Amino acid sequence: MLKKLWNVVETVALLGPGVLLLAIQYARRRDRWEPKAPFLPWQGVGKPLGLKAIPGGVRVRFQEVELEAVFLGEDLLRLTWFPGEAVPPYALAEAGEASPFEPERQEGGRLLRTPHLALAVEEEGLTFWDGAGRLLRQEAYPERSGRAWRHRVHLTPEERVFGLGERAYALDRRGGVFRFWNQDPGGSYGPGEDPLYLSVPLWLSQKPEGGYLAFYENPADGFADLREGEALVGFLGGTFRYYLIPGPLEEALARYVRLTGLPPLPPRWALGFHYARWGLRTRKEVEEVVEGFLKRDLPLKAVHLDIDYMRGYRVFTVDEKRFPDLGSMVRTFRERGVHTVLILDPGIKGEKGFSPYEEGLREGVFCRLPSGEVFQGPVWPGLAAFPDFTDPKARAWWGEKLKGFLEMGVSGFWLDMNEPALFAAWGEPTFPKSVRHSLEGQGGDHLLAHNLYGLLMARASFEGFREQAPLRRPFLLTRAGFAGVQRYAWAWTGDVESTWEGLRTTLRALLGLSLSGVYFVGS
Template sequence: MFRRGRKKQQEKSDKKNEQTPNEQGNPPERYAKLAEKMAKQFAKAPTSGPLKTPGIIQHVQHIPGGAILHAANTSIAVVFYKPNLVEIRVRPDRQFPPVFSYALSETFKHEPEAAKVTEDTENVLIAAGGMACVFTRTNSQLRIYLPNGQEVNVESRFSWQGEKVTWQRQLPPDEGCYGLGQRGWGLNLRGRKWALWNNDPVGYGRGTDPVYYSIPFYMGVHPNYGLGVLWDNPTRGAVDLGAEHANQMTFSAETGELRFYLMADEKPDSVLKQYMELTGFPPLLPLWAFGYQQSRWGYVPSNKFRELAKEFRQRLIPCDVLHFDIDYMDGYRVFTYNKETFGDLPVLISELGQQGFKAVSIVDPAIKADPNYETFRSGQERGMFHTYPDGNLFIAPVWAGDSAFPDFTNPTVREWWAGQVENLCKVGFAGLWNDMNEPTVFTPSGPGIIPDYIQANWEGQGNTHLGGAHNVYGTQMARSTRAGLERARPDKRPFVLTRAAYAGAQRYTVSWTGDNRSEWDHLRLSISVVLNLGLSGMFFTGPDIGGFMGDAEPEMYARWIQLASLLPFCRTHTCAGTVEQEPWSFGPEVEKIARKYIELRYQLMPYLYSTYVQGAQNGLPMVRPTFWEDPEDTRLYNQDDAYMVGDALLVAPIVDKGATKRELYLPRGVWYNFWTRKLIDGARSIEVEAPLDQMPIFVRAGRVVPMWPVRQYVGESPIDELQLLAFAGIAETTLYEDAGEGLGYQKGEYRYSYFSTKFLPGGQYAVEWRRAGKYEPTYKKVRLEIIGISGDPEMIYVDDQLAPLWFFENSMVEVLSGPFSQVRIVGKSPDTSEAAKTVARRPGPSSS
């Protein structure tokens, strides 16, 4: 409980989870004693009881979109909202109040789909156009079928025991298991039990669980189908993916409603789109968010940022964003800055802006319990903070010492917090970084969490931390932070970064993978963690390059920045007390490598931005597992050392110390080595050379990859030339373009370009370009390179006119022109086999 009296400001420690004693003793120790006392008064175990199951179905009640099955011990509501999306609710009280869920998008309409209900003595069938639910009358077990007869859900069962609720289904042997937010494991999560409870694991390692993001969305991938499950229960729970029983999946929660959504189709991409329609698509980001970003806990005082900016620009290493960690605050008081070390903060941010840098500020949820601190005083007076069941203020130590915690499930609190954010942004911050929002408190044994019994408003309905407020905390904080940025910068696109989240967070924020370690295994884990977050709806994410905790080595940093250069979020960040970790900190050789791959990122920015925007519109992650290219090939299900960027680029980083080559199993189809331009057939393993300065990258035949000239930051100068790399084959590629900032895209100020690569009669080959939209890019020149041409062409036509300027070299034709409708090569076909042409014609995933 809050005690009046101001504590002496804590001194910053060398390690992020240590606190120094103050005048009243050590805050974590005092809190531990108080927590023990409060637990005796308020804690209670969830009610228990005998294990119950629904029993026999006695009556079927037809309702719009489905039916309510009244069984012996419960009622089960089954409602289709899309042909391939069904909601299932199991309630022993037989009452079905309107659904409230923080996971579901405000734009998702609970409008039932037309469904057919039929029943006989053995089964009850409820079907929409894309999926059929079949319940066995005798025990209420559920099976699900696709229209082609494929069974995707075998013998699933519902049960409850006191407050605990459980749903089980058989797990087919060939089903890969993905999603579930952030997991410190390989790509395929099968064979383990995963907690659904956000946690600060302090330098987590392989197998650490839980970690920061508990997103209860499961993506099952099978050669014959894709299956999605949103377990819409934010209380503490778990997902067992074959740990206890090898071929059984179990969702469980300690309390709350047994409610989940099932999505199924023949391919996983349509399943993920259903999930995104249900929980919301991410908004567009400012283009500068796709640039390189630099951070460190320990950039202090303010002149350190000036030195940093100068180094980037003098060394010609592109960079768009500098992050301000907790050092800039006044005694770690959120929404303040230190007048001694950062007294010129507004001037500093203005100077950085003139050099092309955006400033992003860290913002933690904990508010120092200091009556002389305006943010705390106004929050306390207005009842903005979490309380104990008796109404007393909940106080626990974090960076600033004893602190209060805003209750973001209260709309009034979100409005108040947005006002605090708006005021902070007056100094010039362009984006905000939400940290410690699991939320974390400090205990004698390390980071802990808010107790289960702490009260929450829950939109006026009342709840507890255990009852859901814990897992949704980070998401609702990000929601409030975004609202504040929208107030402060109404004509700009908000950038919010969060460490913790729940399902649906993508509507408000992007993510990173938290406090990782400077270890080779963490470098490898970066890939699988990012991929599973993407399959959970968090499309824009990435690791702390080089690792947050510990000291990176030169080779490790070089390989890590290569790996991260094509991930959505690209930021180097590290802890206070570790070695310097800027791109030039490891000597000239590593600096050259870092520059090369950061420059490559800026060259590929139109492609990266386009894949993100299209994903934000059609539900496909910007970065995807390689099995996305061929879900029928189970050899790809465990490939966690490579990833796809859109549907054109396959990236195969080096993840082992000392390695200068690696093996890679390529998905089916025809590929080009990005560096050597060599043509390679897929559906087989290859060995690829990878000296320290080269990360293997492959391009799918037929794709057109757009590129820009290197700039030191987004907006440094207008783009005057678009380079198009067309890798010969047959395919279609889509490019999205807009201003990269502002809200003009909402008024139709954007353009889509559709590139088609094709063979024409008479040995001709063509690249065609269709455009649609109001946006006019700044470039007037186009440099088209067609890779894979077998010999010097006889003629090249641009829009049926002889090309005025072109040349041929090393199986590549380069044509210089303006924007065109068709470039046609006469006389030489691409250097691809007939088999390659056939594969290239095979319909692939949606273009991006």
């Protein structure tokens, strides 16, 4: 609590008391924008009432719901419970429907088998085995509460669980409770703090007799409770859809990355040493740092500029007083083998006459409240509007904004505040869950789109980079993301405490991200 208070004091000292007033005003308005939904008790779906064969699998009928289980390969099973709120398949490398793989059917269709994976539809739940007949997983049939779904998965005493994205927790996640909700913890974080910036609803189960990977293709607010002899996993909206892949774990993870996408080949310089820190406030300070590396013959391939290069923290601007002729600095560094990376925040200052804001209003690319009003929240430049990256038009608009920096010679972009994060005096430092998003035209609220925001900001930036500089390999670094973000960006672990325990926490976060398919990571 004292640490959080000190973070507020530091922010106020940096930006002045006006930001605190905005944070208080926003928190009050958010309470009005986000009415509390009534609690509905969890209801089980009952026992199976019938089933029919479909290509690649089976459809099972219950009293009010249905389960569709389809093999998309010998080693890939997709399970989907209906009804649910459909969300575009942003996490997947290919949005098109995969061709089903026809399994062997036994016992009236209740047992489906491939050379690597078997599924049994039983009275109380589902059971899965690997190709050698070893038990992989047992799960009870799910429960529903309004928009929400959850289910229980049995865990054996010796079973270990890895993954779940970025966590300040031991590599084995057993014993913990985790939320799938990207969040800026506010200042530095320490061991056990949850949630953090980048959630991936994937777990790797390891047991002496084998293991498997489970990936929940649901970006909605969710949770995984691993404190008992079972895992309780649920989501407060969206489609209750998940994929199962049998081990060995390295093969299961490789299969998952084929599903959600491999990282593109990075520019070679990106594998070198990067210098990135808060507090380089002028061109002179940046040049002194770079010169310090070079004259000592220390390796340096990239320098990152934080928000001080901007005019009043306005994205897509340059402060000509503090960073005069930024282009000449970028070119000089490049001639000496040092690449320049610029930070970008998603918030567009809501200021009359500010060109990106006026353009965004005309183009209709900003997130809106249910009333139709453009949503604004407090960030570094003050009240700002936010591009709706679930809208193809907004992604294209954002990508075009990179052109000037790329022509200047900038080599990459550092994507920050994209959980998305706001300044709030209390409550969650992000958008109200009632904020509306396009979701490729089908529409939906922020409960569904929140965890997608960082992923799709990275996608918009990647696609814009490729469009504006087609002969260069994009380099992007993102603070937030979701499954599939590895197709567009690298990730870093945010603001961890500078202590030995913080170092231990960082290593756990890096390994957890790598075991969640996000391989290019750093601290």
